[in-house]
Amino acid sequence: MFERLRRTRRDGELSDGELHRAALKGSGEAMAAIYRRHGGLIYRFTLQMSRNETVAEEITQEVFLALLTQMDRFDATRGALSTWLCGIARRQLWKYLERGGNANHGDFEDESAEEPICPSDGPAQLLLRREAVDAVRAGLEQLPLVLREALVLCALEEMSYEDAAQVLAVPVGTVRSRLHRAKAQLAGLLRAEMGNTARRRA
Amino acid sequence: MRSNPELDGILTEVRRDHRANDAPASLEPVLRAAAEGRKAVPAGGRPGFKWSWAAVTALLLAFGIAGGVWQLRTRHQSTDQQVQSAPVPQVRVEVVVPSESATEKRSVTASSKREAGAVRSRAPELAASPAQQRWNALDEFVPLPVSEGLVPASDLSVVRIKVRGSDLQQYGLDAPGDAATQMMLAEFVVGEDGLPRAIRIVR
Numbered sequence: 001m002f003e004r005l006r007r008t009r010r011d012g013e014l015s016d017g018e019l020h021r022a023a024l025k026g027s028g029e030a031m032a033a034i035y036r037r038h039g040g041l042i043y044r045f046t047l048q049m050s051r052n053e054t055v056a057e058e059i060t061q062e063v064f065l066a067l068l069t070q071m072d073r074f075d076a077t078r079g080a081l082s083t084w085l086c087g088i089a090r091r092q093l094w095k096y097l098e099r100g101g102n103a104n105h106g107d108f109e110d111e112s113a114e115e116p117i118c119p120s121d122g123p124a125q126l127l128l129r130r131e132a133v134d135a136v137r138a139g140l141e142q143l144p145l146v147l148r149e150a151l152v153l154c155a156l157e158e159m160s161y162e163d164a165a166q167v168l169a170v171p172v173g174t175v176r177s178r179l180h181r182a183k184a185q186l187a188g189l190l191r192a193e194m195g196n197t198a199r200r201r202a
Numbered sequence: 203m204r205s206n207p208e209l210d211g212i213l214t215e216v217r218r219d220h221r222a223n224d225a226p227a228s229l230e231p232v233l234r235a236a237a238e239g240r241k242a243v244p245a246g247g248r249p250g251f252k253w254s255w256a257a258v259t260a261l262l263l264a265f266g267i268a269g270g271v272w273q274l275r276t277r278h279q280s281t282d283q284q285v286q287s288a289p290v291p292q293v294r295v296e297v298v299v300p301s302e303s304a305t306e307k308r309s310v311t312a313s314s315k316r317e318a319g320a321v322r323s324r325a326p327e328l329a330a331s332p333a334q335q336r337w338n339a340l341d342e343f344v345p346l347p348v349s350e351g352l353v354p355a356s357d358l359s360v361v362r363i364k365v366r367g368s369d370l371q372q373y374g375l376d377a378p379g380d381a382a383t384q385m386m387l388a389e390f391v392v393g394e395d396g397l398p399r400a401i402r403i404v405r
Binding site: 025031039 | 232
């Protein structure tokens, strides 16, 4: 709770609730501020789950428009705006995925991601590290959706278990267990990848 | 949960790449415009706003219903006047009795000559009854009693069918005497709603 208050009122900024009320009164600036504050989370979550930039953009737009059209459903006293928005994004995502929208895995190419070069690493270590990161990325895409969404929210977005549980509409224990299973699967994939690399080198 | 340092380290790198994805800036003006489009709506009074709309809608509905009822009653009155005064002008024959109609029509015509004589011979004793008077008037189209209160039809058709005299009771007509058991050719004026408005007996 205190964490939430601190998060929404840092540096004298308006809280999410205040911005929301201002947006409902027709303040475009307030709406833009909400988007700048939470748009990244929603877009990244939808992108990571759908692997499709167009879909992620569409869902992100729908989610923020819902803030204007479904204003009665958001209660700032009951939960964080980010959680509420993420929950809407998740519902939209599942609708898309249930229509078979996840068939297109090739749209998403993260070419901008360059591995940082650590001066102490030799070329062999760098190569190994890169292969490991690629293996985990590939493994992330192969995870079942329910495990993937838990991993994206908790491990990549560093959301608390409680907030993730609210987004996923499951108990906190379920979030923990899904995260554990997701990491276990990734670790297995990583071990297999490392074993393959070692065999190739041998 | 048992920690896996190697996996956690790799996930940190994946997270860094993941966080590098910003929300598309192209959406910001769209959302800004959507919010500014709400300026015309009073934000504080949403429930009242809805109730006022509901009240206006209910009022309009009430006016509409009242107007519709008034118009319907006016039309019925004018229809009655029209049907009673006009001998069904400008109608077209759409249906003629099919297949066996030819033979039936002939037999009816032949027998109707014989019956006409019989009816004429009994004319003095039946002439006094109102039913007979109405029956005799059926040589020309007369409005059906059951058509009272129907919405006036804009597209009228004449349908010719064979009926038994007693069948005409359902249309509010009494076939007198022998005519009740006889088959006869009748022409019905039918509106576009399929309901008969007037009848004529083809003698």
